Structures are given as C-alpha cells and as structure tokens.
Amino acid sequence: MKPSTRTLLHLTPTLAVLTILLGASLLYGLAQSLGYLTIIGEKELNLTAYQNLISGQGTAGREFWVSLGFSLWVSLASTILSAIGALFLATLLNRRPSRLNTFALNWNLAFPHLVWGVFMLLLLSQSGLLARWAGALGIIETPADFPVLVRDRFGLGIILTYLGKEIPFL
Numbered sequence: 001m002k003p004s005t006r007t008l009l010h011l012t013p014t015l016a017v018l019t020i021l022l023g024a025s026l027l028y029g030l031a032q033s034l035g036y037l038t039i040i041g042e043k044e045l046n047l048t049a050y051q052n053l054i055s056g057q058g059t060a061g062r063e064f065w066v067s068l069g070f071s072l073w074v075s076l077a078s079t080i081l082s083a084i085g086a087l088f089l090a091t092l093l094n095r096r097p098s099r100l101n102t103f104a105l106n107w108n109l110a111f112p113h114l115v116w117g118v119f120m121l122l123l124l125s126q127s128g129l130l131a132r133w134a135g136a137l138g139i140i141e142t143p144a145d146f147p148v149l150v151r152d153r154f155g156l157g158i159i160l161t162y163l164g165k166e167i168p169f170l
Contacts, residue, residue, distance in 0.1 A: 086170035
C-alpha cells in the first residue's frame, strides 16, 4: 500500500466525523434561514428572510447593507495598510538589520489575538492609557477630550488593532 493511501485511510475516521458535523450544521443553518424553525412550529420553507435582506426591509434588511459596507471598508483598509506597513518595515529592516529592530517588529507575536484586542481596547479607549497620558502631559484637559477610537463610525480602532497584529505576519 502506498504511503499516501495509508495516510488517507488513517485520516478517514476523523474526516468523516468532521464532514458529518460540518455538513449537518450547514444544512441546519440553511433550513433555518429558509424558515424551517421547528422549535417555534414553523415548518414551511420560504425565502422571506432573503427577500427582506435584499430589499432592505425589516431590521436585518436595514442593517445588512450598512454592515456589509463597514466590514468591506475595515477589511480593505486593514489589508492595504498592513501590506504597505509590512513592505516599509521589511525595506527598513533589510537596510539595517539588528536584533533590536527584529524584536521591535515581532514582540507582539507572542500575544494571542484576543489578548492583543483587549490590550488595544485599554490603550485606545477614551478612558484608556493614551487618553490618561495625554491628559497628564497637558495635551488634553480631560480623558473625555481624547478622540473616539473605539466604537467609532469609521472603525479606526479596529483597523489600528489589525495593523498592530498583522504587520509582523506579513
């Protein structure tokens, strides 16, 4: 028996379980989105949810297009700025490589994304470290005068968090 066939046979039980679980979850989610909700007695399939979503009717329909635009903005801005930042830093590190430069770039790789997100929240919020430091240095009068970077309408806090975490990976 070929080594590749043997490996595939060893993986078959795990792949079968994962396929069944994932497939059942996807089918159940699709059935619910088509109106098949046995828990509340709805057993008739319809496309009402999708019609409301596309036409902009209902709460989900009104919020969908705004949320989609916001998600695309954050993902595109984060991706483009991360690529530009990584290219700039790679060029800089290539000219003058040193252990300090490498450490400065890679120190945050040790933190999981959740920890990094909480760190950035504590750093960027109006009651966070940057606001308090700016207040202590007299740059702003109170921490509330600090610009809103968390939960702002442009997603700047999210983009900054992605930049800080993703640039070293690129």
